[in-house]
Amino acid sequence: MIADWSHEVVLAATILSLFIIGAGLAQTTIYLLQLVVAGYALSERPPVARSALLWQRYGDVAPPIALLVPAYNEALNVVESVHSMLALEYPNFEVVVINDGSKDETLQRLVDAFKLVKFQRPFEEALAHQPIRGLYSSPMTERLFVVDKENGGKADAQNAGINVCRAPLFCVIDGDSILEPDALMRAAQPFIDDPERTIAVGGTIRIANGSKIEAGRVREIHLPRRLLPLFQVVEYLRAFLMARLAWSSINTLMLVSGAFGMFRRAEVVAVGGFTKGSMGEDLDLVIKLHRHMRDKKRKYRIQFIPEPVCWTEAPESLSVLARQRSRWQRGALECFFRYRNMLFNPRYGRVGFLGFGHILIVDVLGPVAEVMGYILIPAFWLLGILSAEYLLAFTALIFTYGVCVSVCSLILEEAELQRFPRARDLAVLTAAAVIENFGYRQLNNFWRVKGWWQYLRGNQGWGEMTRTGLGAAKK
Amino acid sequence: MWYIWDLSILLSALSLVIMLVLIARRLLQERWARAAADQRRQLLTALIAFTENRDREALKATVLAVPAGVAIDAGFEFISLLRGEERDDVLVAFNECGLPARVARQLRKGNVAERIHAAEMLAALGWEDASASLLAALTQDRSREVRIAAAIALCDLGSLPLLGTALDFIGVAGQRSRRLIELFRRFPRSRFNELAVHASRVDASPFIRAAAIDALAHAGGFGFADFFAGLTGDAAPEVVAAALRALGLTGHAEAPAILKRAMANDDWDVRAAAAESAGRLGLPELAAPLSRLMDDEVWTVRYAAANALRSFGQPGERLLREIASAEVSRSQRTASLILAEGPVL
Numbered sequence: 001m002i003a004d005w006s007h008e009v010v011l012a013a014t015i016l017s018l019f020i021i022g023a024g025l026a027q028t029t030i031y032l033l034q035l036v037v038a039g040y041a042l043s044e045r046p047p048v049a050r051s052a053l054l055w056q057r058y059g060d061v062a063p064p065i066a067l068l069v070p071a072y073n074e075a076l077n078v079v080e081s082v083h084s085m086l087a088l089e090y091p092n093f094e095v096v097v098i099n100d101g102s103k104d105e106t107l108q109r110l111v112d113a114f115k116l117v118k119f120q121r122p123f124e125e126a127l128a129h130q131p132i133r134g135l136y137s138s139p140m141t142e143r144l145f146v147v148d149k150e151n152g153g154k155a156d157a158q159n160a161g162i163n164v165c166r167a168p169l170f171c172v173i174d175g176d177s178i179l180e181p182d183a184l185m186r187a188a189q190p191f192i193d194d195p196e197r198t199i200a201v202g203g204t205i206r207i208a209n210g211s212k213i214e215a216g217r218v219r220e221i222h223l224p225r226r227l228l229p230l231f232q233v234v235e236y237l238r239a240f241l242m243a244r245l246a247w248s249s250i251n252t253l254m255l256v257s258g259a260f261g262m263f264r265r266a267e268v269v270a271v272g273g274f275t276k277g278s279m280g281e282d283l284d285l286v287i288k289l290h291r292h293m294r295d296k297k298r299k300y301r302i303q304f305i306p307e308p309v310c311w312t313e314a315p316e317s318l319s320v321l322a323r324q325r326s327r328w329q330r331g332a333l334e335c336f337f338r339y340r341n342m343l344f345n346p347r348y349g350r351v352g353f354l355g356f357g358h359i360l361i362v363d364v365l366g367p368v369a370e371v372m373g374y375i376l377i378p379a380f381w382l383l384g385i386l387s388a389e390y391l392l393a394f395t396a397l398i399f400t401y402g403v404c405v406s407v408c409s410l411i412l413e414e415a416e417l418q419r420f421p422r423a424r425d426l427a428v429l430t431a432a433a434v435i436e437n438f439g440y441r442q443l444n445n446f447w448r449v450k451g452w453w454q455y456l457r458g459n460q461g462w463g464e465m466t467r468t469g470l471g472a473a474k475k
Numbered sequence: 476m477w478y479i480w481d482l483s484i485l486l487s488a489l490s491l492v493i494m495l496v497l498i499a500r501r502l503l504q505e506r507w508a509r510a511a512a513d514q515r516r517q518l519l520t521a522l523i524a525f526t527e528n529r530d531r532e533a534l535k536a537t538v539l540a541v542p543a544g545v546a547i548d549a550g551f552e553f554i555s556l557l558r559g560e561e562r563d564d565v566l567v568a569f570n571e572c573g574l575p576a577r578v579a580r581q582l583r584k585g586n587v588a589e590r591i592h593a594a595e596m597l598a599a600l601g602w603e604d605a606s607a608s609l610l611a612a613l614t615q616d617r618s619r620e621v622r623i624a625a626a627i628a629l630c631d632l633g634s635l636p637l638l639g640t641a642l643d644f645i646g647v648a649g650q651r652s653r654r655l656i657e658l659f660r661r662f663p664r665s666r667f668n669e670l671a672v673h674a675s676r677v678d679a680s681p682f683i684r685a686a687a688i689d690a691l692a693h694a695g696g697f698g699f700a701d702f703f704a705g706l707t708g709d710a711a712p713e714v715v716a717a718a719l720r721a722l723g724l725t726g727h728a729e730a731p732a733i734l735k736r737a738m739a740n741d742d743w744d745v746r747a748a749a750a751e752s753a754g755r756l757g758l759p760e761l762a763a764p765l766s767r768l769m770d771d772e773v774w775t776v777r778y779a780a781a782n783a784l785r786s787f788g789q790p791g792e793r794l795l796r797e798i799a800s801a802e803v804s805r806s807q808r809t810a811s812l813i814l815a816e817g818p819v820l
Binding site: 021025043044045046047048052053056057058060061063117118119120121122123124126137191192193194195196197389390392393395396397400401403404407408410411414415418422423426427430434 | 476477479480482483484486487489490491493494495497498501502505552555586587588589591592595620624651652653654656657660682774775778781809812813815816817818819
């Protein structure tokens with residue numbers, strides 16, 4: 001049948017297929033290498049099981065930390081979240097809640113719950129942000145500060161928090177997330193072990209849907225009951241335990257999640273803080289830090305450590321998840337093109353080659369090539385332009401290697417960390433790791449291509465993120 | 476192309492088989508964990524009973540009846556709650572059961588986290604061979620975190636080798652850790668001179684020298700004031716800043732002159748430390764240079780200077796008010812902010 005088509009058509013189809021398969025092969029190779037590196041890194045640095053030991057060991061030398069919590073229309077959960085943050089186990093920290101011009105009662109709820117009074121606190125206007133309407137402190141606890149400012153978005157609120165805070169380190173966290181009690185102590189560990197070089201540390205984000213939550217704490221860990229968040233559990237495992245750990249161990253980590261990351265204030269101020277209006281402000285900040293430190297020829301470390309955990313609520317509906325994924329894609333593209341001169345630039349060493357190379361293959365080319373493959377390769381085969389081996393190679397890259405990578409991430413988790421409490425959970429997750437490659441992965445890539453399209457059209461909207469609230473709906 | 480397919484099938488099948496093995500292992504572990512929890516409860520009950528009846532034989536029988544891992548973990552947790560004679564008696568029982576030898580084995584054979592914990596436990600278990608085991612860890616362990624833990628444990632046991640030697644064993648990379656601050660703070664008074672020697676070593680890292688100065692300032696007291704004064708002329712700004720902060724704690728006859736000189740230093744950390752110490756020592760004669768520092772380009776320095784002036788009491792506040800009511804400038808803004816600090820009435 002191949003002979004029926006003109007040589008040019010066959011040649012064009014073959015080249016296109018080879019490009020698609022090549023992109024998939026590059027992606028798969030990166031994932032498999034990440035698995036090996038992450039496995040080695042985990043075995044070299046096994047976690048400390050008991051947090052009491054950490055307190056004994058690091059309590060006296062732990063540096064002060066400011067916990068920055070931007071809050072926009074968080075009236076539903078803000079008081080409970082702040083209570084849980086104030087109860088964190090760390091010797092020296094303050095919680096700075098930044099009310100980013102909420103339209104609901106976020107500020108009033110805080111004022112009522114913590115008897116807040118207006119307070120003057122001198123601070124450096126190191127970063128630009130929307131005007132601050134007032135600072136508040138609480139007579140109930142000297143650890144809490146509230147900044148009330150005009151709306152300017154998450155990055156703007158975080159910049160205001162960075163200005164107001166006094167600690168040399170700050171930790172950013174989403175207002176609706178829950179930190180494990182020992183998360184700060186664990187995340188601060190690299191800043192204790194290597195204080196001169198460590199400038200940023202990211203921890204693990206885990207999905208709390210389905211878990212039992214009481215008084216702002218995750219009391220019992222359960223898997224989500226719905227399929228969509230369950231797939232996201234596997235996805236997060238892959239992203240954090242495999243990708244970030246691997247890149248971190250070779251100091252090429254390009255992303256410290258905005259939902260939970262710890263930074264050295266001086267360096268963040270030096271790069272101008274979070275970029276306002278950015279779709280991926282967390283990725284943007286880390287790239288700026290890499291660029292700054294390499295331009296200044298300073299030795300530095302940006303690390304990911306898996307032990308500190310921040311719980312978050314995953315979207316449970318397709319429409320919300322679609323918006324989130326398209327936004328993430330736009331964020332990645334925006335950062336890639338904004339800092340494109342770093343790509344394969346020898347001045348930026350492994351960050352330019354590996355870090356940016358990874359974004360190019362996985363975020364820029366990956367989704368487009370994969371979606372093209374879903375349509376073109378079966379079509380070419382059905383039309384008789386390509387032989388079955390192309391179809392099989394593409395199927396292998398999408399489905400069977402996909403299963404292998406997802407299951408291997410789970411193997412890493414179980415072999416080294418064992419954070420899922422029951423054997424049954426592992427069995428369910430293994431099934432999810434297999435099934436997610438048949439439908440969910442394709443859907444995700446479709447949303448990412450949609451993100452590409454929105455980026456090209458200059459769509460900068462965040463979209464509505466509907467949440468049920470961690471403390472409210474899932475007890 | 477066929478290779479891609481074949482390899483993918485092989486790898487996926489292999490990963491699924493490994494995962495199934497891990498699930499089976501987890502099922503067994505769940506059973507073992509339940510047994511371990513029972514044994515732990517049993518041992519803790521025996522330990523509580525021992526603190527009441529001091530029946531060492533009964534305690535030893537229970538310790539020997541549970542797995543060593545459970546005994547070590549629960550035992551160490553328990554003794555950290557005890558003090559004095561009670562603790563000594565429990566330690567004797569543990570020693571007679573051979574627990575410290577097990578911990579020493581963990582120090583040699585465990586993973587990094589276990590080895591660090593073993594070093595901490597050995598320091599607390601009062602075992603006669605603990606120093607030898609810890610010394611071996613300090614000199615031979617491949618992880619710098621374990622070597623630092625061993626050094627801290629040896630310091631607690633009073634068996635740390637000469638500081639220079641110990642730091643050589645810890646290695647250059649380990650000498651950047653804030654854990655060394657912990658080590659220095661535990662240093663016995665009789666060996667403070669070693670800290671002083673290290674603080675003055677120009678070839679040592681400024682971070683470590685500053686940590687040594689800090690430890691001496693907090694525990695050594697006025698006896699080291701001259702030493703700190705001498706270090707304020709050092710080439711490393713980090714060391715100078717630490718020496719100035721130390722002077723702020725101990726005081727010195729030459730402090731006003733030294734601090735005034737330091738306020739004109741090129742490094743902002745040194746200027747901030749000088750302002751901070753001037754405030755701590757309450758030296759109103761430095762009001763003029765401090766008010767000049769309030770126009771410094773670095774906020775931290777301006778803030779430290781304004782705070783220092785405020786700590787002088789009424790004369791300082793008067794000066795701040797004068798600056799605040801003057802023409803708009805950096806100093807004026809800093810003074811206004813400092814004066815306004817506090818609840819809004």
